[in-house]
Amino acid sequence: MIEDYKGILVIGEIYEGKIRPVTFQLITKARELADTLNTSLSTVLIGYNINDMAKEPIYYGADKVYVLDNKMFDPYIAEVYSAVLAKFIDQLKPEIVLIPATHTGREYGPRIAAALQTGMTADCTDLAIKNGRFIQIRPAYGGNIMGEIFTPNHRPQIATVRPNVFKARDPDTSRKGEIINSAPDLSGINIRTYIKDVVKTTVAGAKKIDEAKVIVSGGRGVGSKEGFELLKQLADLLGGAVGASRVAVDLGWMPKSAQVGQSGITVAPDLYIACGISGTIQHIVGMKDSKIIVAINKDPNAPIFNIADFGIVGDLNEVIPIFIDELKKVLNK
Amino acid sequence: MKILVLVKQVPDTSEVKFNENGVMIREGLQSILNMFDQFAVEEALRIREKYGGEVSVMTLAPEQAKSALQKCLALGADKAYHISDRAFGGSDTLATSYALSLAIKKVGDFDLIMAGNQATDGDTGHIGPQVAQFLGIPHVSYVEKIENVEGDKVLVKSLLEDGYRMIEVKLPALLACIPPPNFEYSNPSMMGIVKAKNKPYVWLKADDIDGDKSRFGLNGSPTRVMKMYPPPKRSRGEVFTGNYNEAVKKIIDVLKEKKVIS
Ligand SMILES: Cc1cc2nc3c(=O)[nH]c(=O)nc-3n(C[C@H](O)[C@H](O)[C@H](O)COP(=O)(O)OP(=O)(O)OC[C@H]3O[C@@H](n4cnc5c(N)ncnc54)[C@H](O)[C@@H]3O)c2cc1C
Ligand SMILES: Nc1ncnc2c1ncn2[C@@H]1O[C@H](COP(=O)(O)O)[C@@H](O)[C@H]1O
Numbered sequence: 144m145i146e147d148y149k150g151i152l153v154i155g156e157i158y159e160g161k162i163r164p165v166t167f168q169l170i171t172k173a174r175e176l177a178d179t180l181n182t183s184l185s186t187v188l189i190g191y192n193i194n195d196m197a198k199e200p201i202y203y204g205a206d207k208v209y210v211l212d213n214k215m216f217d218p219y220i221a222e223v224y225s226a227v228l229a230k231f232i233d234q235l236k237p238e239i240v241l242i243p244a245t246h247t248g249r250e251y252g253p254r255i256a257a258a259l260q261t262g263m264t265a266d267c268t269d270l271a272i273k274n275g276r277f278i279q280i281r282p283a284y285g286g287n288i289m290g291e292i293f294t295p296n297h298r299p300q301i302a303t304v305r306p307n308v309f310k311a312r313d314p315d316t317s318r319k320g321e322i323i324n325s326a327p328d329l330s331g332i333n334i335r336t337y338i339k340d341v342v343k344t345t346v347a348g349a350k351k352i353d354e355a356k357v358i359v360s361g362g363r364g365v366g367s368k369e370g371f372e373l374l375k376q377l378a379d380l381l382g383g384a385v386g387a388s389r390v391a392v393d394l395g396w397m398p399k400s401a402q403v404g405q406s407g408i409t410v411a412p413d414l415y416i417a418c419g420i421s422g423t424i425q426h427i428v429g430m431k432d433s434k435i436i437v438a439i440n441k442d443p444n445a446p447i448f449n450i451a452d453f454g455i456v457g458d459l460n461e462v463i464p465i466f467i468d469e470l471k472k473v474l475n476k
Numbered sequence: 477m478k479i480l481v482l483v484k485q486v487p488d489t490s491e492v493k494f495n496e497n498g499v500m501i502r503e504g505l506q507s508i509l510n511m512f513d514q515f516a517v518e519e520a521l522r523i524r525e526k527y528g529g530e531v532s533v534m535t536l537a538p539e540q541a542k543s544a545l546q547k548c549l550a551l552g553a554d555k556a557y558h559i560s561d562r563a564f565g566g567s568d569t570l571a572t573s574y575a576l577s578l579a580i581k582k583v584g585d586f587d588l589i590m591a592g593n594q595a596t597d598g599d600t601g602h603i604g605p606q607v608a609q610f611l612g613i614p615h616v617s618y619v620e621k622i623e624n625v626e627g628d629k630v631l632v633k634s635l636l637e638d639g640y641r642m643i644e645v646k647l648p649a650l651l652a653c654i655p656p657p658n659f660e661y662s663n664p665s666m667m668g669i670v671k672a673k674n675k676p677y678v679w680l681k682a683d684d685i686d687g688d689k690s691r692f693g694l695n696g697s698p699t700r701v702m703k704m705y706p707p708p709k710r711s712r713g714e715v716f717t718g719n720y721n722e723a724v725k726k727i728i729d730v731l732k733e734k735k736v737i738s
Contacts, residue, residue, distance in 0.1 A: 221605070222614045246636050250617040250652075253602040257573060257609035262698030265569075265600035282707060284597055285489035289707045297698035335614040335646035339631065343639040353637050357736065381737065393658040400638045405596070406654065408637060414736045424490055431710055435736065437727060443717065453727045454715035462720050469724045474737065 145238075148298035150183040151176060152237035154228065155200060156245060157190040164354055165243040167203045167311035169304055172270060173241055174204030174312075179272045182238070185209060187231060187325075189224060191217035194324070201320035203312060208320060209235075211327040218338045219247055225254035230328045233259060237299050239277055241270075244303035245353075256301045262294035263301040268308045268432065285405060286428030306353055307411045308432065344398035350384035352401055357383025357414045360403055360430070361391055364419015364440065364459060368396040373463050374418055380470050386410065386430075388420045404429035418459045422447025439463070477529030477625065478584065479520045481553070482576060482591040482603065483513040485537060485544035489596055509544040512592025514551075515655035518662060519622055520590050521552045527625050530554045532586075536564060536576055542677075549672035550664030556677045557583055563682035566694030569598070573606035575692055578685040580611060583678070587647045588630065593618055593654040604652030615650035616643050622651065 151173045155166040170186060177184040185207040186200035191214050200208045211231065215223060224247075232240060232255065242252040244266045256263035264279035268289075271278045279292045279302045294300040345351060352358050359378040361371055371385060378385045387397035389404055403410055405425040415433035420426060422438070422445055430436070431450055438451035439459045448454040455462050470476075487505035495501055520531045533548040534557040535541050545556040559579050567575065580586065589608075594601035601617065608615035618635040625631075628647045633640050635654065645651075655661075664672075682692060690696060716723035731737045 221616065225605075225609070246618050249601050250605060250615075253569070253600075253605035254609040254615075256602070257570060257606040260570065260698075262568065262570060263602060264699060265598075265602055278702070283599055283704075284487065284492065285599070286707060287489055287492045288704050290701050291703040292699050292701055294698050295700055335649070336616065337644040338641055339644050340642040341636075341639065342642070345638045351638050389657065399635065399657055402657075413734075414731065424492070431707075435731070435734065436710070436713075443715070448715050449712045450710040451715075452713035453723075453730070454713065455720060455723050455727075456715060456717040457720055462724070465720045465724050466728075469721070469728055470737070473728055473732065 145296065145298045148236045148238040150185060150237045151180075151239045151241065152232065152235060152299070153184070153186045153200070153205070154240065154242045154248070155186045155188040156243050156248060157188060157193055157196070162188070162196050162199055163243060163245065164311065165245065165306035166200070167314075168306065168309040169241045169243060170200055170203040170205055171312045172309040176239070176270060176272055176277070180275070183207065185235070185237065187211060187228070189216050189227065197322045199314070201318050202314035202316050204318070206320050208322045209325045210322065211325055213327055213329070215329065215332070218341070220334065220336045220338065221247075221251040221254065222336055223332060223334060225251040225258065226332050227327050227329070229255045229258035231325065232299060240299045240301045242301065242303045244305045248303050252301065252303050259299070261297040261299060261301060263303075264292045265303050267302045267304045270302065270304065282428070285424060286431070305409060344400045350378070352384045352386045352403065352410055353408050355384035356412050357381040358386045358403070358410055358412045358433075359383055359416045359418065360386035360388070360420060361397070361418045362388035362420035363390045363394070365391060365396065366419070371396055373460070377416070377463055377467055377470075380467060380474065380476065381414070383412070383414070388426050417447050417451070418463065420447055421445050422450065477523065477527050477588065478586045479523060479529060479531045479588045479590065480580065480586040481513065481517050481520050481531065481533045481548070482589065482607065483517065483533050483535050483544055483548060484510045484592070484595045485535070485541040486510045486595050486597040507540065507543070509547050510592050510595045511661070512594060512596070512654060514661055515659055516590040516592055516653040517548050517551055517553060519653060523588075523622055523625065532557060534576065534579065535559065536567070536572055536579070545677070546672055547664060549675045550668040551662060552668060555675060557680060558677065559680040559685070561682040563689065563692045566697060567692070568697035568699045569600050569602035569606060570698055571692060571696040573603050574610055574687070574696065575685065576603065577607050577610035578687040579680055580607070582680075582685050585648075589613075589648070589650040591650065591652050593652040601652065604650055608650040611648075611650070613648050613650060614645050615652065616645055617652040619651040619653045620656045
């Protein structure tokens, strides 16, 4: 009976010993949805030695935090997470489940929906309640169309939600909530996946584009690997990260982890500065939801100018140093 | 090594045109083999070359998707399975992966199943993981490379946002694949195209795969699309030429005003 399913559950992701920022973004949004539906909001954290983080979701709006702590949950493995979470969800019976649309969330998430034989919507960029219905909004056809999806007769309704489309609220450390240590059901789990190595391709200390509020991104126009140094100076001044078009990644100037676009990472920072990027559809779908877009390109007909709030027609090697100088003045650096 | 690659024909969304209301024109879009799937097929052929075996391809789609399977055969795949029946109309990802998993169980024991990490139309990335779930086998997504095969295990490189993991997975398993930077897609040779015509091409109907028919097609699909509309359009802003100092100052003023910098 679908009436038996109540409340919203956000699956919290732990990455490198910390709760991933997207978790707090989803909790913030889910709080709003829960208030509209007049229902409760829970978060489940899954990992190993994670008890000291359990309070944090409460600061962002969770009423209850379930902690599934077990050695088996570190490192993350899709078949383990999906099996344990499917059983947990089947017992809790939430009406809505939100999962971060990270690489990991998009890996284990769909298995949960199949295990529970329910509907799932991928990579949502917005969520809403309309006439009491949970509406999941997402792009399709390479970002050329938006669709509104709902799940009329199955529960739970599951969605993966893209990082950075919602803003996390400021944490309120005085908020109270309940922490529940759950014993995960490990019966029947058969591990056939073994993590042999984990390799970081980001430069140590460099900001990640999926978590940055400002991204300075470069394409073929940057001209060389060394050319990206200039972009990094600008990014550092703005407290941001350096991104890249696929061409810049293909040419080996930047790591794949910096690639913005259809076959890279989708970003939506407060500010996106595109330098020497032409603005093909595959790049644009990955950054068009940025709040402010600035483009620097020497070709006045570059399509990137059609979506930029501000464009400068010029050589990036001349324009960026001016940008840096002016910023230093303003920031008193 | 018996390998099956799941493939899908998709509209070529890099060539999309819009009508005057900003609505995407879907008619006349060229149909192509999903790029991620072509990569998976080529990776499967590479494995076959190295370790021997057979590569089959499978799609669940209307008849016109034949050209996508034919392309896979022309590239070198050995056998095609085309599941096509009115009963599957309106399938969402759950119904599609359920039907695919039944067909896979029906046609044979595969050691390795490969899929694209996502199809460029729906872009859900659900089918790979869900087929694996229905088959009760492990899977890895974002697979950029199959490093090697040793006995009943494969070692794969799987991308994270900030790096990658080397993962060993026991067969049978499913790998959802994503082309690496600079991947050069092959074009079928003339020879390949000619040979493809004589390769086994198996049609399957709903009756040919044993399963719960109420879980097929629209009836078996929990999700419903309520509405489709063009994405909010970004309009062309102010474009400066010459006098960079002035342009930069103006942009910085706005960034201050919008509190992007303080
Ligand atoms: C299936 C598929 C998936 C793809 N996925 C992605 C993706 O995820 N991300 C992505 O980015 N692309 C992706 N692409 C590739 C995409 O189609 C383009 O090839 C790519 O985005 C172009 O990169 P670019 O803008 O850096 O290079 P170009 O298109 O070559 O543009 C370079 C620009 O730099 C300008 N320029 C040159 N020198 C200077 C200078 N000194 N100062 C200022 N401007 C200068 C030029 O005027 C030009 O506009 C994908 C393609 C396919 C088919
Ligand atoms: N109808 C289908 N028939 C066969 N394989 C499919 C079908 N739909 C999706 N796939 C496979 O699943 C992958 C992911 O697709 P999707 O979940 O639709 O993004 C694709 O790249 C294909 O390998």
